[in-house]
Amino acid sequence: QVQLVESGGGSVQAGGSLRLYCAGSGDTYSNYYMAWFRQPPGKERERVASISPSGDRTEYTDSVKGRFTISRDNVKNTLYLQMNSLKPEETAIYYCAAGWDMGRYTSVGQGTRVSVSS
Numbered sequence: 854q855v856q857l858v859e860s861g862g863g864s865v866q867a868g869g870s871l872r873l874y875c876a877g878s879g880d881t882y883s884n885y886y887m888a889w890f891r892q893p894p895g896k897e898r899e900r901v902a903s904i905s906p907s908g909d910r911t912e913y914t915d916s917v918k919g920r921f922t923i924s925r926d927n928v929k930n931t932l933y934l935q936m937n938s939l940k941p942e943e944t945a946i947y948y949c950a951a952g953w954d955m956g957r958y959t960s961v962g963q964g965t966r967v968s969v970s971s
């Protein structure tokens with residue numbers, strides 16, 4: 854099983870950018886589908902973006918298309934989420950996850966907090 858540690862969260866103003874990082878260890882990272890989820894205060898967790906093991910396929914929830922980019926470096930065992938044009942409603946805990954297909958994830962990190970002020 855892979856262990857995941859997120860970083861890169863912080864506070865930004867609306868319209869700003871952040872880049873999140875997720876470091877993986879403990880298993881063959883390059884075998885896993887990876888994803889970013891987020892959970893706003895008082896709301897359900899939602900999947901924001903996913904990426905295939907080789908990085909050749911990505912998926913995004915509609916609300917972030919054109920603004921967020923998921924990518925990975927299988928040499929560094931690191932997952933990234935570049936977030937641009939952030940909105941206050943995207944204030945949330947962001948989690949990375951690993952799994953065996955685009956829709957199913959079995960390992961989740963502790964999360965990193967993103968706060969977007971208006």
